[in-house]
Amino acid sequence: MGTTAEATRAMTAPEPKYWYLRTVLVRAIDSEFTPGQVLPNERDLAARFGVARATLRQALDQLELEGRLIRRRGIGTLVAAPRVGVPVASSVPAGPSGPGESGGGEEAAEGDSWRFVGSGPASAPAAVASELGVAAGASVHTVRRLRVVGGRTVGTETLYVPSAQDGGLHAADPAAPGPQDGRAPLGLAGESRAVELGVAEDAEARLLERPPGSPVLVVTTRYASEGRTAAVAVSTYRADTCRLTFGPDGGGRVEVGAGADRPVRNAS
Amino acid sequence: MGTTAEATRAMTAPEPKYWYLRTVLVRAIDSEFTPGQVLPNERDLAARFGVARATLRQALDQLELEGRLIRRRGIGTLVAAPRVGVPVASSVPAGPSGPGESGGGEEAAEGDSWRFVGSGPASAPAAVASELGVAAGASVHTVRRLRVVGGRTVGTETLYVPSAQDGGLHAADPAAPGPQDGRAPLGLAGESRAVELGVAEDAEARLLERPPGSPVLVVTTRYASEGRTAAVAVSTYRADTCRLTFGPDGGGRVEVGAGADRPVRNAS
DNA sequence: CAGTGGTCTAGACCACCCT
DNA sequence: GGGTGGTCTAGACCACTGA
Numbered sequence: 001m002g003t004t005a006e007a008t009r010a011m012t013a014p015e016p017k018y019w020y021l022r023t024v025l026v027r028a029i030d031s032e033f034t035p036g037q038v039l040p041n042e043r044d045l046a047a048r049f050g051v052a053r054a055t056l057r058q059a060l061d062q063l064e065l066e067g068r069l070i071r072r073r074g075i076g077t078l079v080a081a082p083r084v085g086v087p088v089a090s091s092v093p094a095g096p097s098g099p100g101e102s103g104g105g106e107e108a109a110e111g112d113s114w115r116f117v118g119s120g121p122a123s124a125p126a127a128v129a130s131e132l133g134v135a136a137g138a139s140v141h142t143v144r145r146l147r148v149v150g151g152r153t154v155g156t157e158t159l160y161v162p163s164a165q166d167g168g169l170h171a172a173d174p175a176a177p178g179p180q181d182g183r184a185p186l187g188l189a190g191e192s193r194a195v196e197l198g199v200a201e202d203a204e205a206r207l208l209e210r211p212p213g214s215p216v217l218v219v220t221t222r223y224a225s226e227g228r229t230a231a232v233a234v235s236t237y238r239a240d241t242c243r244l245t246f247g248p249d250g251g252g253r254v255e256v257g258a259g260a261d262r263p264v265r266n267a268s
Numbered sequence: 269m270g271t272t273a274e275a276t277r278a279m280t281a282p283e284p285k286y287w288y289l290r291t292v293l294v295r296a297i298d299s300e301f302t303p304g305q306v307l308p309n310e311r312d313l314a315a316r317f318g319v320a321r322a323t324l325r326q327a328l329d330q331l332e333l334e335g336r337l338i339r340r341r342g343i344g345t346l347v348a349a350p351r352v353g354v355p356v357a358s359s360v361p362a363g364p365s366g367p368g369e370s371g372g373g374e375e376a377a378e379g380d381s382w383r384f385v386g387s388g389p390a391s392a393p394a395a396v397a398s399e400l401g402v403a404a405g406a407s408v409h410t411v412r413r414l415r416v417v418g419g420r421t422v423g424t425e426t427l428y429v430p431s432a433q434d435g436g437l438h439a440a441d442p443a444a445p446g447p448q449d450g451r452a453p454l455g456l457a458g459e460s461r462a463v464e465l466g467v468a469e470d471a472e473a474r475l476l477e478r479p480p481g482s483p484v485l486v487v488t489t490r491y492a493s494e495g496r497t498a499a500v501a502v503s504t505y506r507a508d509t510c511r512l513t514f515g516p517d518g519g520g521r522v523e524v525g526a527g528a529d530r531p532v533r534n535a536s
Numbered sequence: 537c538a539g540t541g542g543t544c545t546a547g548a549c550c551a552c553c554c555t
Numbered sequence: 556g557g558g559t560g561g562t563c564t565a566g567a568c569c570a571c572t573g574a
Contacts, residue, residue, distance in 0.1 A: 071561090073561065076559060128531040217463065246514060339540095342572030
């Protein structure tokens, strides 16, 4: 019984203990726990599995990275709810009954909005400068806002616009407190996006209510106008709680718990 | 001298050592090293900074997660090259001079293709089943392929198609070895995608030439036909080396080293 | 073989939360 | 105060690489 796992562990380059623990914990979480429930504390778990606490923590680190667990200092380790689907606008005009107050949501936990934080001039970071085609360190106009879903801050966004063109674009200032639609800031067409993994720096971590170093999904959006990049937005989303959704249908409404619960990656 | 950092460390909830180390290393990497260069070994670095090796490793873990470092057992710790931009097709018809052989790339390191791995029936994982609207565990047709960029395997993809409709769709089998275009498999419109963070399981880790538990970007694509989901594809991309690009322009060609080197996330 | 990163241990102290 | 997760240590052994 259960010899399968142990046999695997014995031969062919022994599986690390922490990876084995992760497997066991995944099964336990999926079958015997429900979201919000607290797991036994780390010292107990380590003792129960007969490993050092550091080894157990290595397994928990994995599960937290996968968004299956949430660890809170002073509280305990909780089973996480499925990730919330966060629409990343895709040039889709806000449909009838614009989002923000939900127009027929599937869950109670709606409420998708942007919260204005601040704006002002700043010297363009290297990457942004090259993207905008301005000199490195040149002064650009920035707008900072937060993405709030279901009362939780899940992301941040900084919009960079060359100071020169500010006048023309600022007319319909996109990130002002007002508009809560998921549409593209600025009345521009031809966006292109890139998504990659990053970690939250100090200031950002505070905004996202996470410790520094927490994984985030970094979305870089280029807004093109007349063939040139008119603005760049850099957004970061909590990787633990967010599933970014793209495309025509995902462009408007927050999905929570809808659709697949977990990414699937076991063929055969 | 350097009192700034230490003063910060002293007051206001002392910054963890590993986070401070990360900051120092980031600066060193960006200024004094070039991609491919090897760092001093962990024991030396730890001694140099006056910390335990485990603490230093915590800092290196962060940097590896950010894609700034690559650690190879038996070799050393290398400075990573900027992430490669991997186009995620967006229903854009392959332009003239279809991708695959490059039609005017900006770098020599081109070569973007899919490599067929295998196909066959499989019982649908829960999440896929619900997405396709079939019974959990129902038999579905699967196609597995690898994304190869510049000779390196950077991603995997598993396509799930309900067995019932197989006949009709299979006519233009999309994932067969032949077609190397970045276009959507199946001649379907109305895709929608979701991106989230995951970790590579054992089999997948081998395909991606990474240890189990490595972070991956999981892309779930729904292919709609006549308002219903006709197929689901689950792709995973190495989070350390990939920057996923979306949109009209990013839809065809691999960017490497083009554009921004690093995501920018320091407004102020 | 020597050198590297990967894993694991046993223990300590700290920061935070709740009662 | 008592319990929790977060950080850090000093040391050990293993697995892999390359000469």
